[in-house]
Amino acid sequence: MDTNIPCEVNPDQKILNNIGLVCASNAFREKDEILNMINNLGTVYNDPVKSENSYECFWKVLTIYQEQPKVLDQHLDEILDKLTDYVRSEKFEVKLKSEACKYLYVVMKVRRYKVIVKRLPHEVTDLPLILELLQSPQFGDEDWQARHVLLLWLSIVILLPFPMAHFEGQDVVQDPLVERILALVKKYLMTNNLYNVAAFLASQFVMRSDIKDIHLKLFLDWAREIIIDTETNESQKAYSMSAIASILKHAKREDILPHIGLLTEPKVLSSFQDSTSSLFRKYGMKALQRIGLTFLKPQIPTWRYQRGCRSLMVNMNAAGDLTNSIISSQSPLTNGRKESHIVTEMPKDQEQNDIEVPEEIEDILHNLLTGLNDTDTIIRWSAAKGIGRITERLPQAMANEVVGMVLEVFNSREQFNAWHGGCLALAQLGNRGLLLPSRLKDVVPVILKALLFDEVKCYASVGDHIRDAACYVCWSLARAFDKNVVQPYVKTIASQLLIVAVFDREVHCRRAASAAFQENVGRQGSFPHGIDIVNKADYLAVGVRSNAFLKVSKFVGQFEEYTLPLINHLVEKKVGHWDPELRVLASKALNNLTEYAPQYMAKTVVVQLLEFTSNMDLNIRSGAVRALAEVIYALSVHFKKSNLSLIDALGVDIIKEIEGLYSKFSDRRQFRGMGGDIMKEVCCHLIKNCSQASLPFHGHTIIVSWVRLVEDCLGNELVPVRDAAVSAVNSLFTEYFKSDPPQYPEYFKVDPALGNIAKRYAEKLQSNSQVLRSGFAMALGNLPNFMLINHLQLVISSLTQCTVITPSTAKWTDSRRDALAAIRIVCSAANVCETSPDYLEKLFNCFLTALQDYTITTRGDVGALVRMEAVTCLHFLTVEVALKAPSFLEPLLVQRIIGNIIQQAGDKIDRVRAHAGLILAKLIHNEPKIPHIPFHGWIEKVFPNKDCKEINWNGIAETFPRLIQLLLCPPYTDHLLLGFILNIGGITETNVKVASSCFFEYLRISCTPLNQDIIASRILHTFQSYQHNDRVTQPMLNFLDHLLSSGCFVPFKENLGSNFPTELFKLLKVESRKCQEMNKLMALVRVYCHYIPLSMYPEVSGSALTELSRYLCHRFLFVRKNAATNMYETLLMYGDQSLIPENNLSEVLAILGDTEWDKEVGILRPIRNRLCQMMGVPPPVVAKTNT
Template sequence: MALNEMNGDGSEQEEGGCQEPDVIARGNILESFAESQEIRGLINSLKGVYGDLGTQEVTTEKFIVIMDKYQEQPHLLDSHLEWMMHLLLDIVRDKRSPSPLVHLAFKFLYIITKVRGYKIFLRLFPHEVADLQPVLDMFADQNPKDYETWETRYMLLLWLSMTCLIPFDLARLDGNILSEEGCTRMPIMDRILNVAKSYLVVSDKARDAAAVLVSRFIIRPDVKQKRMADFLDWALSTLSKSSFQTMEGTIVMDGMLQALAQLFKHGKRDDCLPYASTVLECLDNCKLSESNQTLLRKLGVKLVQRLGLTFLKPKVAKWRYQRGCRSLAANLQFSAQVPVAQNLVIAADDEEEYDIPGEVENVIEQLLIGLKDKDTIVRWSAAKGIGRITGRLPKELADDVVGSLLDCFSFQETDNSWHGGCLALAELGRRGLLLPSRITDVVPVILKALTYDEKRGACSVGSNVRDAACYVCWAFARAYDPLELKPFVNQISSALVIAAVFDRDINCRRAASAAFQENVGRQGTFPHGIDIVTAADYFAVGNRVNCFLNISVYIASFPEYTQSMIDHLVNMKINHWDGVIRELSTKALHNLTPQVPEYMTNVVLPRLLPLAVGTDLHTRHGAILACAEITHALYKLAAENNRSVTNYFNEKSLEGLKQIHLEVFCTLIEKLSLSKMPFREDPIIDGWQWLINDSLRSLPLVSSTARQQIKEAAVSALAALCNEYYINEQREANPALQGELLQQYISELQNTEEMVRCGFSLALGALPRFLLKGKLQQVLEGLKKVICISRKDVSFAESRRDGLKATAKVCQTVGVKRNGPQDEFVCKDNVVQIYTMLLNGMSDYTTDSRGDVGAWVREAAMTSLMEVTLLLVQNEPELLDANICKQIMCCVAQQSAEKIDRFRAHAGSVFLTLLNFDNPPIPHIPHREELERIFPRSEAVTLNWNAPSQAFPRITQLLGLPTYQYYVLLGLTVSVGGLTETTVRYQGTGCLFARGCLIPL
């Protein structure tokens, strides 16, 4: 089915709940059975390998690997099946073949059957009269309890099901039924029946083949007269005595139900009708709907529908709907003028006679119950049964069935009922059994099903319902004339576009895309259909982010879809249980705002503001982010048109934005600040500042996964807030506010909670220059206390890391001025202090239960040293003296011998950046010429520092340079105790190399 097979019970299948794989599975597209000669060789080699277990396993495995390649294109085997079967059956028929060889040949036959399917393979079995007796005789050598040879019994039963169809009375084959000893031999008819019965109750695959044998053998003219009643009595008696609460009973019931279902499928109606009522009564008594065995419930539904078809005469309903034109080419040429519909409903069957037994009502009731089953395969079987049986009912009763189906779509019903109902409606529509008069009732239900999503605990159910609803739309496109669906075109097209672009699950997006494409091709009435199909094809909708942020913008450019897409995001997606979907939805609203800014301002925002202060956490989160994104998008739009953002807002909207500040995330503050909302001197700013501070103080209370996001959002919001609302017309800060804010933040740097130190360190680093002016030394002293290791906070590696990052940010923010005041610029009076702080971080080798946590500090120190050094060399290179440059290069070289690949790679990158920087070059680098020879500029990009085999041969060459010798050797000494064999090997090689080039220190 083009719209994905329904899978499982509708449970969500997003990996980790957040991520979605974008990789498309790629199958092998084969053109022919290329390995035919190899397969021939493997079959011919069986006689030589069967005795050696190892060689036998290798041969079998090769055969399986080759055949499995054709699972998706089994038709390529068709022209080769006959010779493969003959080669293998020649082995079986050879009386000199030992038993292990025969079993191996049958195993190969089964592998071929598994790939191509037994129905195709069955027709190729030899079925002459002379084949019947030998096949029967082979069963005498079989042990049903030998689980090593079940493939032999399976293939023999299939072979027997073909040979038993010989067009002669089986009694003629019995001859003289007296044996040589004078005992009466069992007739062939009874022998075959006994074989079938014995294998219907086994626990292996042979049970399925036995059911096939029964369905073909019992319906023979001579057998049905003599044995059909007895077999049904035996089957029903066995079924009644078995219980699905035991494993043995389940196996027996499975065999009986398979046999009965196959028998009523292949048998003639006149032969089966006398027994149908009895079988239905027995089935009711079994109460299979109460079983927890999915397969038994499915077989029960399958048998019920076959019984229903037996009760009803096989006829094609004259009242069914028949579409007049099914030419795809004609529909693609469809113009604005819709062709006049033909009289597509065949005349009603007023004069047609129907004989509807009372049992049919029971059958339909059980199928409707099956539509609500908890397993998909049961619901799917019930849906097909509803479609088949409805096609044999009179128009009035068929309409009653449709009415009962619509009852499945009550919101009191479970997702299973909705899914089964959709499958059944699709089957009815596909068969022309859903008349146009009912479309008015069905379409609203399908539109609801396309967005069905019910919260269950931490996730939701409903993806299978949405997928099945797409299948209904696909089936309707093929079933109805465009004129019949014309009143619903806009609703269906908008719903399918929304599902194709905004659904959480990739299978639903692809199903909706396929249904939309089918409607465009078959109906030709969907607005801008070709353009949308081109943009939102099967592959394009595979990427969720691309759907939300890019494809949606293109489709929304068509006015027929814009408002419905926005309304869906506001009503269904910003309150979604998955946080990723909420965030993507708000970003999509940001991107869609330029399409209809007035609608966003006058309709969407007033609808969002009450939700932003509601009680539901998910709704509140999504509404707040949506307000932030829409406001920012309106600001950008206003800026492009040289207008003020307030032109888009009325007083009520502005007041609403201010009122939700206490319950929102820092993202709202950042976006409103970036949007330059007119809140200067407003008391709301104090509330926002309090919220940012509280977010930073609350970091120890949140989970480690959310902590980083909250920290980054708070710091970004602080920077935006300060830049917009804390600067006066003279581009300066209010002294009182500046002093209070800095004093508060610096005091928090000595908090007993490490995460609080991290947050406020980064917050200081994010402050704009006008707030740091005149306070630089005070800030540096505060950060220095964070960076330095003391006895009480030796384990606070993360706060030291963030303190180093903040120091570099502060230096970049205030800028460099050689003779400037040390409270305002990086200058000659504080440059040594700054480098001392950063270089101290290079000696942090703290370890705890998490491992080498000091590596985080060293990594941040290297990055900060590089950023500050590049800042100085581009502005005041005179501030870099030879001693500072030496310490920087030596310390980074030491880290380049790091045992952890990631940190070694970072150190190597920093080292080469400093060495190769030429805008202008960094002065006083020791041994620059030798370094440029060891690390040629041309290899800077290709050198893989992550690989010890590439990194250490270069690093060890620094041992020959006196300035670097001590530091590199120290790094190698620390790292030689590395945990990986590769690292130890190459570092050990470096240490041996050092013996030859060391000079007295």
């Protein structure tokens, strides 16, 4: 590595490659690199760029090991020694010491300060050095990492077993050492990013044996005064409370007990409870629990539940019938401790009589229980841990009361935060063995409720953190209790955990439930089918919601212990969920589970769902209809396999009730209003599934109502409603019409128009509404074949006409896309290649015309949707014709097809490029081969079949190096050239970079001057073809600027016989007429500037100077300044090659550079005219307007 600039070039390269591998690492692979950066620290710290680069690389390398920091342990001493040498040496500047401390901070962050502090050097000479650095005025606010490290370093140095008087120096001017350290502690305790380490330092310092007698009380008094002072801000109170909490944590009980009265005053305890600062409440809660622990003697309660051996091997080895009872007291699994496997519930008369519980404990527990309802999770978590710790030191009777008080927070009157805090508290009690088996009958029902806690609040719900915490409780119960104790609750706990794991809305809840289930399977060994389910419902499987709902749930549902709980939960909780996506997934999950309980579904679930359809809640009502549709279809599939009738399974009454659903909703006017569209969508879904299930409604008038509903939804503004209606069209008409006109005369009595469905739908394609066109176009595509065959000419003509762009429909890209898709579906269903070959030419022309749809709206290039569908249609029709009527594929037609698809493969939009690339690969490798593809063999070499399967078609860096090789194939030159022009002249940086590199490299290496002349002529042809079309001309001007700047284009400078400069200049002048677009004007200026050095073309070079001088007085200020700047830079570099007289060049440059071109045009015009005279060109003439 470079000794001057560590990790100078692309420091991310190696690091990114290592991400993910560190979990399997057992060695610190970058040790030498890290040591090298530390060694180079002295040479780079003065250079801001090199110093920042080195620090960033050091940080990135070490943070890779943040999840596996123990890998660093064997190298820590060497790293720390090198870094602390910079700090301890007197020969280094303070700036270098600060930089070394920043590196130490990174090491502490990765390996944690508790480990690093113990390894730091701690000699007597280090104390004055650290104090001097902490008090150094050269440390600015940006050196906070250095102060962080020095404060932690000081915390270990002050523990040296010498009286503080021995550390005093000879300088009598300075304050005593103790006072200096205390002053530093108090100073940095009030600092935002250093208060936590200052609090830790305070806890270490004031508890020294020679300090605590004098300064402990004084420090506590100081912190107490800040806390109770009403003038102090909340942050400072929080910092002071953090110091008290740290002292209480690290101090001995006998040292702090004499001063505990200072901290138990009501004004101290109540100061943080009503604070708006979560930080203050957090440290107040920590201090509160430590005060409670100080009041109580540390002891292990004899009454707590002790499970004893918790070996996974014993639980999992069911084949050996191993139980906890056969493990001896000297087994290594119990570390030689003899522990009981049953509850040791001591009789009250045997309970320890020497446990004294001060009165203050009651108030402390009350405050901790109140903390379970705090709005911040971290405070609830701290309160829960405090309850567990204090309860562990209480007698059994009082501990039992505490458990009861925790259970009381789980009631309907409490807010949802209390439920979360209560779950955390129960988990803490269980982990410590403080939940006795006798309490499980009260705890388990509460936890089962918490696992399903979900309350709707406005447009969202609360409860996911409660369900997460409830999973944590289940996880802790698995570790706390013997399997015989939990056995009565296994079935319900297992079912509820699996319900959460597969059906919860939130991913973290599903994963938490999966982990809890896995822990119970491993620890308890009694969950039904536990191993099989754990293998399927793992962390990754439940991470994707759709996979959990549809695949994992189906696997779990095959086990009869879980089938009905899963079904019941879906029906009761998820079918009517507020989230529409969950309602859809729930209905699909019910479909999947039907095969495992068909009778229960038919007799119970269908009845429940029908009852829900009368509910006034829109979510429940619509969800029930959707779920009913899925269940009916699933039952029909199941009973059809058994040759049973759906009528026999459901009953006549249920069938009639299903038939009457539409009338019920219509009579109640539930198809109107805000929820009407949702009801229409689910009813279309019901119509589709009832049709597929062949419910016996043939000839019933309800079918007419269904048809009317579907047709109404086809013109709905909402896409999901239209899509639902389109999906119902084929099933409905196929099942209940059978023929065209329909077999059932009953329909005509209600609606005579039902005999001309295809004709009526085709007429809708002439509507003045894009929505109607779109909906009925897709409906035509989904009509059954018997309805299309007699109206095929009308249908295809109407659909192709719908794809034509007119002034009034120019922006209707959605309807054009849907019409193209409908044509493709109709042609496939009607087998047009064989039945109606006369349509082929019209269809090909329609698809090829659609490829030129570049409609741009405020949504961007919306024409891309049409072009992508047109590419799909061309592929379908070409393959079909090649198989059934290959003679129709004439050379010119195939050339147009492949050329236009290649053009789309070079599009600037990724998804268009990717789609066209895939289709191109399929066509060139199609079997049977597409005839008459120009340069077919060469294209196959450029795109080999094996490579086409691996190419990332979205990546321009993979496709353009291949496409450029087709540039000189005459049939494809114009198509490819347009793609390169749009990408090189575009605004997407990646596309510009890759396309420019490919194009210019190809010109340099692969193109002869003759070939470049060909490309030049095609550039002119493209420019002329798209004159005044801003979609192409703006990128074209940018492309020309890049091209002429590259120096590799022979026709512009080196080929004196070329007419390219002259012809291009003519096109530029035409394009510049009446141009008012700022970006285009600036691009024109840049291109004109390329003509300045062309003295071999004096006519166009002089005309270019005239054009540029016209822009010097343009009405747009920015254009004037831009033109002057570009002219100045060009003349500065190439002025000697221009037509400007050499003796005037300096003055021309001076005028261009010194003139303030943002002045009024009237002031600038004489200057511009004088400039033109000096350049030897006529000044522009102001056009006169007729008055």
